[in-house]
Amino acid sequence: MPMLNNLSFVQIQSEFISTLKGSCKEDPSFSQAWKAVEQAKQNEASTSERKFKHYSLQDEYLLYKGKVCVPSIMDIRNQVLFECHDAPSAGHHGINRTYELVKRHFLWPSLHRDVQNYVSKCHKCQVNKFERLKVGGLLHPLEIPKGKWESISMDFISGLPRTQKGFDLVWVVVDRLTKLAQFIPVKTTYKTPELAKIFVNQLYRLYGLPVDIVSDRDARFTSHFWRAVFSRLETKLSLSRAEHPRTDGQSEKVNQILEDILRAYVTSKQTDWEDYLPLAEFAYNSAKNSSTEFSSFMLMYGFQLRSPYAVGLQIERVQAAQEFLQDMNFKLKLAKENLKKAQDRAKAYADPKRRDVTFQAGDQVYIRIPERSEKFKTGQCAMLSPRYCGPFPITKKVGLRAYELQLPYESWIHPVFHVSRLRKSLTDLDNLVGQQVIPPIPVNETVPHEPERTLRTRDKRKRSHLYEECLVKWKDGTEENSTWEKVSTIQRLFPALKF
Ligand SMILES: [Zn+2]
Numbered sequence: 001m002p003m004l005n006n007l008s009f010v011q012i013q014s015e016f017i018s019t020l021k022g023s024c025k026e027d028p029s030f031s032q033a034w035k036a037v038e039q040a041k042q043n044e045a046s047t048s049e050r051k052f053k054h055y056s057l058q059d060e061y062l063l064y065k066g067k068v069c070v071p072s073i074m075d076i077r078n079q080v081l082f083e084c085h086d087a088p089s090a091g092h093h094g095i096n097r098t099y100e101l102v103k104r105h106f107l108w109p110s111l112h113r114d115v116q117n118y119v120s121k122c123h124k125c126q127v128n129k130f131e132r133l134k135v136g137g138l139l140h141p142l143e144i145p146k147g148k149w150e151s152i153s154m155d156f157i158s159g160l161p162r163t164q165k166g167f168d169l170v171w172v173v174v175d176r177l178t179k180l181a182q183f184i185p186v187k188t189t190y191k192t193p194e195l196a197k198i199f200v201n202q203l204y205r206l207y208g209l210p211v212d213i214v215s216d217r218d219a220r221f222t223s224h225f226w227r228a229v230f231s232r233l234e235t236k237l238s239l240s241r242a243e244h245p246r247t248d249g250q251s252e253k254v255n256q257i258l259e260d261i262l263r264a265y266v267t268s269k270q271t272d273w274e275d276y277l278p279l280a281e282f283a284y285n286s287a288k289n290s291s292t293e294f295s296s297f298m299l300m301y302g303f304q305l306r307s308p309y310a311v312g313l314q315i316e317r318v319q320a321a322q323e324f325l326q327d328m329n330f331k332l333k334l335a336k337e338n339l340k341k342a343q344d345r346a347k348a349y350a351d352p353k354r355r356d357v358t359f360q361a362g363d364q365v366y367i368r369i370p371e372r373s374e375k376f377k378t379g380q381c382a383m384l385s386p387r388y389c390g391p392f393p394i395t396k397k398v399g400l401r402a403y404e405l406q407l408p409y410e411s412w413i414h415p416v417f418h419v420s421r422l423r424k425s426l427t428d429l430d431n432l433v434g435q436q437v438i439p440p441i442p443v444n445e446t447v448p449h450e451p452e453r454t455l456r457t458r459d460k461r462k463r464s465h466l467y468e469e470c471l472v473k474w475k476d477g478t479e480e481n482s483t484w485e486k487v488s489t490i491q492r493l494f495p496a497l498k499f
Pocket residue numbers: 085086092093119122123124125
């Protein structure tokens with residue numbers, strides 16, 4: 001006999017969601033709507049006032065077009081923002097993506113401004129993300145795939161520290177239509193048969209075979225890979241291959257976003273990136289994609305996958321199957337149009353003009369750490385180390401494009417930086433308590449202290465590039481310690497120096 005009485009039924013609901021219950025009743029922005037809806041409910045009629053017609057009450061939650069209204073209590077709004085931005089399944093995305101995530105379930109009058117404020121002041125975002133560089137035009141954009149999982153791109157992110165389980169690569173597989181990405185930890189030592197096995201176990205199992213694979217590796221890799229997959233599937237069918245060398249630029253973008261997400265979460269040990277990989281994948285796929293204008297989950301499955309903050313929100317509408325399919329096809333059609341537009345935009349990109357940035361004394365700025373810098377890295381892997389350190393205050397302007405900063409006492413770095421290495425800090429210093437302000441570690445910078453005079457100049461050639469160098473005598477050094485420096489660098493850093 002089956003034991004039917006031992007079933008346990010646990011329904012979960014986050015506590016924070018229940019704090020929203022009844023919270024709009026007394027709120028200045030929502031109390032009127034609340035009253036109108038409540039009154040209508042008692043009279044068993046719909047609201048007579050037109051401006052409240054999209055409001056409804058459900059289980060003590062005030063909803064506007066199905067979204068939960070959040071009262072103007074800073075703590076509650078900040079908690080919503082934290083869950084939709086800082087939590088690992090949210091992924092520290094930028095303003096637009098975060099706004100889109102919040103707006104899926106929640107609503108309040110100044111929402112967009114609040115998201116803008118919150119994200120631009122986020123310390124982790126400022127320290128970990130490079131300002132996106134615009135990519136050059138795509139020379140041969142790939143054709144937009146006709147169906148889901150018809151064409152996928154494959155790429156590897158290397159340069160990561162080895163995890164406890166020995167993984168040191170991320171295999172990035174992206175469906176080119178829905179942009180659904182899979183991040184799979186692998187090892188550099190894996191050969192194609194091992195990759196084929198993982199492909200069948202993790203991807204073929206869910207999506208079947210794609211028609212083509214785009215990879216930035218050489219064509220031999222792809223054809224070996226196909227063969228290995230076919231042999232793993234034990235099919236007797238043989239395959240012929242056609243090569244279409246094209247550029248895509250998609251995987252590069254995915255890699256950059258994944259690196260940004262990981263950097264925001266890994267600890268200083270940095271070998272725990274593998275633990276965050278599934279969460280980063282979720283964060284990537286549930287955020288709106290800038291080329292398709294939809295989230296990858298929405299395009300692949302037709303609905304948003306539930307994040308922790310959405311548990312217990314009983315507002316999801318069940319759509320009839322027919323409506324669901326129609327909606328899905330419509331969304332895919334729109335996504336294709338948006339992809340085409342994104343490709344055209346990328347093609348039309350001209351080189352961006354250099355931004356002219358100026359700072360004032362007292363401004364708090366972050367210092368950009370040179371990419372892959374060995375000297376500045378805070379963990380064992382430069383790639384996962386923060387991109388910026390600081391914030392530090394500016395003491396004065398030095399020359400035309402350089403600034404002197406007030407660095408921590410322990411810092412050995414020369415405190416003058418070119419403007420291109422500085423980024424204004426938007427973080428409230430009061431909010432930095434408990435956050436990590438990373439001081440530069442003591443290093444000997446290549447540009448030592450102040451120059452006293454230049455001794456002589458010479459011409460130098462590096463490949464086809466000709467430039468002038470000068471022998472600089474430094475104020476705190478002897479003549480023997482003089483060093484050859486690029487004239488342009490010295491002029492930029494110390495414009496007052498005579499030659
Ligand atoms: Zn952030």
